[in-house]
Amino acid sequence: MTKTRARVLLPNRGQMEFRASDLESLLPEGHRARLVWAYVERQDLSRFYAGIRAVDGGVGRSAIAPEILLALWLYATLDGVGSARAVSRLIESHDAYRWLCGGVQVNHHTLSDFRKDQGEGLDELLSVSIASLMAAGVVKLKQVAQDGMRVRASAGAGSFRRKEKLEGYLEAARAEVARLKAEVEADPGEAERAREAARLRAAKEREARLEKALARLPEIEAIKQRQGKNPDQARASMTDAEATVMKMGDGGFRPAYNPQLASDADSLVIVGVEVATVGSDQGQMVPMIEQVTARCGRLPEAWLVDGGYVGHEQIEQASQSTVVYGPVPQPKNKAVDPHQAKAGDSEAVAAWRQRMGTDEAKVIYKRRAATAECVNAHSRNRGLQQFRVRGLAKVKCVMLIFALAHNLMRMVSLAPELLGVGIGASAVPGIGV
DSSP: OOOOOOOOOOOOTTSOOOOOOOGGGGSOTTOHHHHHHHHHTTSOOHHHHTTOOOOTTSOSOOOOOHHHHHHHHHHHHHTTOOOHHHHHHHHHHOHHHHHHHTTOOOOHHHHHHHHHHOHHHHHHHHHHHHHHHHHTTOOOOSEEEEEEOOEEOSSOGGGEEOHHHHHHHHHHHHHHHHHHHHHHHHOOOHHHHHHHHHHHHHHHHHHHHHHHHHHHHHHHHHHHHHTTSOGGGOOEESSOTTOEEEEOTTSOEEEEEEEEEEEETTTOOEEEEEEESSSOOTTOHHHHHHHHHHHHSSOOSEEEOOGGGOOHHHHHHHTTTSEEEOOOOOOSSTTSOTTSOOTTOOHHHHHHHHHHTSHHHHHHHTHHIIIIIHHHHHHHHTTTTBOSSOSHHHHHHHHHHHHHHHHHHHHHHHOGGGTTSOOOGGGGGGTTO
16 A cells, blocks of 8 residues: 655745845834834933034044934843843844844944943933923822842952952052053064053953952941941952942842832832942932932922831931831830830931821832832843943943833833824833833
């Protein structure tokens, strides 16, 4: 009996195909990348353009438009991509990133430089985005919740050294820089001179990092002294001097930063961004209130924080501008009512104690977790697990991009008319956050 052979279609990848298509046809209407671009092209980017040296009629290569670089980082942040190299690879293979570039070649060096050098511009854009949402009636500042989230730094635990070790490494680094300088000046060969110059740059960078680490030690020593620990045990990182070993959410200790976000409770819009280099939230409330007031042009009516913020001095200062809602610490003596004013309490602290004992305050305080912790959770979901950059200024730029991306999606959800585009199904997964 003859066996019947199945007839199937197999791939023929050597067959030539000719397709007529343009980048505009790659994405459907309302795609998230189109929303990002609609937002970016409506912004005043004059601060970003100020550093571009290439001008009409002048010499030199044309610069990549800041609109492209900003849009790429906003979209990548919403996509959970935090590496400049990863973004550059996606530009080659992903339709949304290709559409945003519009045929312009962008490499990871350009992306990285843009992210770390535009702190002032990003900060200004955040204020503008908040102002537009306030004008639309979305942000009301009736209640603002603040919370911190410890995020791993781009430094290993083994990079931390005490003062004696750092001084020894710095001396060796300076000697290496001096030796390489002499070799570069003495060697007439162009190729070898270029290699020596590269080694010299690396040696200078190491020297600068060690100098920063030594400069940071007095601050770390002071923190340890306040904690009742031996200041001689203070250590600083040789790779990221501004990172600090902190206790993380899983109970372990790792080099990290402590980003602080303040969010409007009614809209979940981020209205304040700061980055602390200490693991404690103590002392972070008043500076954030001042920042939000300056950004928004008016005082928040109520400020919601957890127990890590409620030092008496902070409450006294904050109460001059807003009403603080934060848990009152439980006394050791269970018979003592924590909501009754104590003999040494100031007027502001006594009022805070009594206020937190009321049912109304307890209802208001419940909004803190639903606001601050929700915003933090969405940041985690977008890849904020570990910083890819080093140094406080660069980390602040990353956090500003996260805040801008978050607020963009809140704008899409609550005030899409500010973007002037339709919302398609492909944008739906991120609309709410």
